[in-house]
Amino acid sequence: MADQLPEIFWEIHSGLPREGPGDNGSTRRAFLTLKDLPKKPNMLDIGCGPGMQTVELVRLSNGQIDALDNYQPFLDQLDISVKKGGFTDKIKLVNGDMFNLIYDNSAFNLIWSEGAIFIISFEKGLREWKRLLTDKGYLVVSELSWLKNNVPSKVKEYMEHVYPANKTIKENLNIVKKVGYRVIGSFILPTESWWTNYYQPIEAKLPSLKEKYKNNAEKLQHIAYHEVEIDMFRKYSDYYGYVFYIMQNKLEN
Numbered sequence: 001m002a003d004q005l006p007e008i009f010w011e012i013h014s015g016l017p018r019e020g021p022g023d024n025g026s027t028r029r030a031f032l033t034l035k036d037l038p039k040k041p042n043m044l045d046i047g048c049g050p051g052m053q054t055v056e057l058v059r060l061s062n063g064q065i066d067a068l069d070n071y072q073p074f075l076d077q078l079d080i081s082v083k084k085g086g087f088t089d090k091i092k093l094v095n096g097d098m099f100n101l102i103y104d105n106s107a108f109n110l111i112w113s114e115g116a117i118f119i120i121s122f123e124k125g126l127r128e129w130k131r132l133l134t135d136k137g138y139l140v141v142s143e144l145s146w147l148k149n150n151v152p153s154k155v156k157e158y159m160e161h162v163y164p165a166n167k168t169i170k171e172n173l174n175i176v177k178k179v180g181y182r183v184i185g186s187f188i189l190p191t192e193s194w195w196t197n198y199y200q201p202i203e204a205k206l207p208s209l210k211e212k213y214k215n216n217a218e219k220l221q222h223i224a225y226h227e228v229e230i231d232m233f234r235k236y237s238d239y240y241g242y243v244f245y246i247m248q249n250k251l252e253n
């Protein structure tokens with residue numbers, strides 16, 4: 001993904017607290033539903049970005065975590081938090097590809113991925129990452145989902161353009177079961193977790209970028225895509241949102 005996105009995307013997305021909707025309260029809420037973790041779980045955070053949730057997971061558990069992303073500047077940003085928090089013996093930074101995870105079978109008690117499984121696709125991620133979990137290991141992901149059925153046509157058209165794979169919570173939970181996991185739970189992230197750590201910091205950067213690139217139509221167009229995205233969410237957040245899906249591995253029969 002990193003090499004397909006234009007430079008302006010990375011300029012907009014540099015130095016943000018998070019690279020997608022999320023907040024520590026929601027990470028904690030999801031983590032606290034996991035009842036059968038060992039005292040020192042071995043964990044993997046896929047598409048960790050700047051790693052707000054990685055640090056929170058280490059605070060919540062007594063375990064070790066591999067923080068994996070394929071965009072080095074995000075790992076560098078996380079490295080600063082790791083050093084500041086004194087977590088160098090708990091968090092290992094891994095520049096790796098979620099499509100090609102080089103780990104042994106059953107390597108992890110917990111795999112976490114906030115706002116990143118869409119890159120490989122929800123079902124494919126669930127299928128491919130399953131082998132990495134211990135029996136009864138947990139997979140926790142957040143994924144964009146439809147929250148209502150009667151979606152206005154304007155929102156449907158927009159989503160068809162930006163994320164045609166978007167599904168309802170029920171459809172995603174059916175995929176979880178079909179792939180062979182036990183559903184532990186699911187919940188919708190609060191709208192503030194879109195604003196506080198993600199959209200507000202992006203919005204704060206846009207005016208100066210618009211000024212900087214006022215003569216560059218292509219860059220202005222990318223800035224405008226972000227404005228449209230934010231505006232759609234401001235108007236239509238009742239209809240779509242991020243949802244945590246919490247599941248437990250089951251051995252195949």
Ligand SMILES: C[S@@+](CC[C@H](N)C(=O)[O-])C[C@H]1O[C@@H](n2cnc3c(N)ncnc32)[C@H](O)[C@@H]1O
Pocket residue numbers: 001002017018019020021022046047048049050051052053068069070071074096097098099113114115116119
């Ligand atoms: C929407 S961001 C979410 C980041 C972080 N989990 C968060 O919630 O702030 C998706 C992340 O996936 C990473 N990514 C994209 N393609 C990837 C790949 N093939 N392998 C690993 N990470 C990837 C991006 O660099 C980015 O950090």
